[in-house]
Amino acid sequence: MTALGSILSKGVPSQQMAQLHGRGFSLLPLGKGADSKSPLLGFSSAQRIPLARVLAPMHRIGSSCYGVRLGGLAVIDCDADDPALVADMEARFGASPVHxxxxxxxxxYYRADGGTFPNLRGEGLPVDIKRGxxxxxxxxxxxxxxxxxxxxAKGALGVDALPEIRLASAGPTASRPSGRIETGSRNYALTVAAVQMVETVDDADELFGNLQFIRDDECEDPATVPDGELRKIADWAWSKRLEGKVYRGRDSEFRLHRTALDALKGLPNxxxxxxxxxxxxxxHGHAPARAFPLDHAAMxxxxxxxxxxxRFLSARRSLQDAGLLTxxxxxxxxxxxxxxxLNRLRATAANVTMLHGSQSPEKKGGGV
Structure with a gap:
């Protein structure tokens, strides 16, 4: 038995680690501290530790934790597994094939070869970008x-090719030429839409129909998003409503896109x-396919x-002129x-600007 084979332990994710190491990733043994997030070995920024040296201290203390070092990589670290938050991050930085x-x-996960990274915590988001x-x-x-x-949760690190993270300072190739929901982000965007609409539809079939409308009207290459995928999303969201895991009625929130408000600024009314x-x-925002009358007396x-x-008729005309109502x-x-x-204004990456121009400091040894 080889020295490496003798230190493999059932509690150590050695198979995943061996695959990643074999594909060029640099790994760290973790296990110190109450949460086991601290390294068991010292390391320099340029050093790639042999796999046997990574596995040995993990085996000695029974640790099942290891780190992936981020040279040439960037990881968007969301502190909440919120489909809306993840969809917003992918709309801003590009779709990631590995979650x-x-x-x-x-x-x-993304590739990263430099650039200016925004301070997302400074923007009030529960998100860090870790790299280097x-x-x-x-x-x-x-x-x-x-x-x-x-x-x-999606794809496999070391198997799926990682795209370059899209930053606000990136060149023309970082833009979304069609302005539509990108391939790779469609499932999350549709899931977010389902969660937003599920409180007010009558049944899962109505929710499914709304998702069909969004797919056909807003998604890139809608023919590759089958009805079966939409049905799964609709049934999942409906089950969450039945389980009481979605806020109902007036005890809920709805979102306003800033581009819509920008389109109305500067008008006389x-x-x-x-x-x-x-x-x-x-x-009506929860049901994008639904048509409705708009009568002043009834409203x-x-x-x-x-x-x-x-004033009501003037406001209605302004919404039509701005492209928000048709x-x-x-x-x-x-x-x-x-x-x-109601219409949705589709922003492109060119419309995304950083709220803070300064680059957030790199986290030294700060694994999560």
């Missing part, structure tokens, strides 16, 4: 002493237009607006009123 679920959230040879994250297959696991838009998002009687008829069906005398539908 690892952590005890608190999720790791998204002096940084590391706990590797897939690791299990902490408290039982917390690092489980592959900006405040009126924003007020009407917010109310329409509250009433006022229901307590949805206190605008005069003139006519779904024309008025037919004696048969149907004119109906409208």
């Amino acid at each position: 690892v679920k952590t005890p608190r959230g999720r790791h998204l 040879p002096s940084s590391y994250v706990m590797g897939p297959g690791s299990v902490r002493p408290d039982g917390g696991e690092y489980v592959p 900006t405040s009126d237009a924003i007020a009407l838009f917010v109310m329409l998002q509250d009433l 006022a009687a229901a307590g949805h607006t206190d605008l005069t008829r003139r 006519v779904a069906a024309c008025h037919v005398a004696g048969k149907q009123p004119r109906t409208y539908r």
